[in-house]
Amino acid sequence: MPSLFSPRDIDYLMVVYHLSHVRGTARISDVARYLGVAKPTASLMLKKLMRFGLLRRVNGGYTLTKEGLSICTDMFIKHTIIETALSRLGLDPDEACRLAREIEVLIPMDKALKIWEGMGKPERCPHSDPIKCTTPPPASCRVRVIARIR
Numbered sequence: 001m002p003s004l005f006s007p008r009d010i011d012y013l014m015v016v017y018h019l020s021h022v023r024g025t026a027r028i029s030d031v032a033r034y035l036g037v038a039k040p041t042a043s044l045m046l047k048k049l050m051r052f053g054l055l056r057r058v059n060g061g062y063t064l065t066k067e068g069l070s071i072c073t074d075m076f077i078k079h080t081i082i083e084t085a086l087s088r089l090g091l092d093p094d095e096a097c098r099l100a101r102e103i104e105v106l107i108p109m110d111k112a113l114k115i116w117e118g119m120g121k122p123e124r125c126p127h128s129d130p131i132k133c134t135t136p137p138p139a140s141c142r143v144r145v146i147a148r149i150r
């Protein structure tokens with residue numbers, strides 16, 4: 001497993017999490033459509049994430065392993081903290097979300113939590129998603145803004 005994930009890796013994990021929640025499994029064609037990529041591109045990426053132990057095959061599609069879910073949860077907590085901070089500094093919520101997507105993979109959790117404490121431990125991000133969660137909401141802002149889910 002890599003020590004650093006790319007924002008794109010996390011997009012895939014979040015979309016698989018969302019799709020397996022609503023449909024029981026995340027099919028390659030649905031993942032490709034949600035992320036606006038070609039099917040072979042999605043297929044390669046899903047296989048890579050499976051080799052890292054973050055995804056497993058279920059009913060002709062993919063779902064997150066425990067490890068994959070734990071990474072999604074950590075990223076989502078960092079995501080909402082950073083976007084809350086950026087929106088308090090004047091960015092609009094979706095702008096803050098897109099920038100937080102780039103930063104969440106780089107910032108260690110203890111530093112993110114320090115920022116969260118410095119802001120007075122807010123409970124929700126600017127999109128009203130919970131910041132301190134045990135699992136991310138399936139249709140979180142992280143998924144909605146990137147995958148343009150209605």
Ligand SMILES: [Zn+2]
Nearest residue numbers: 125126127141
């Ligand atoms: Zn948000």
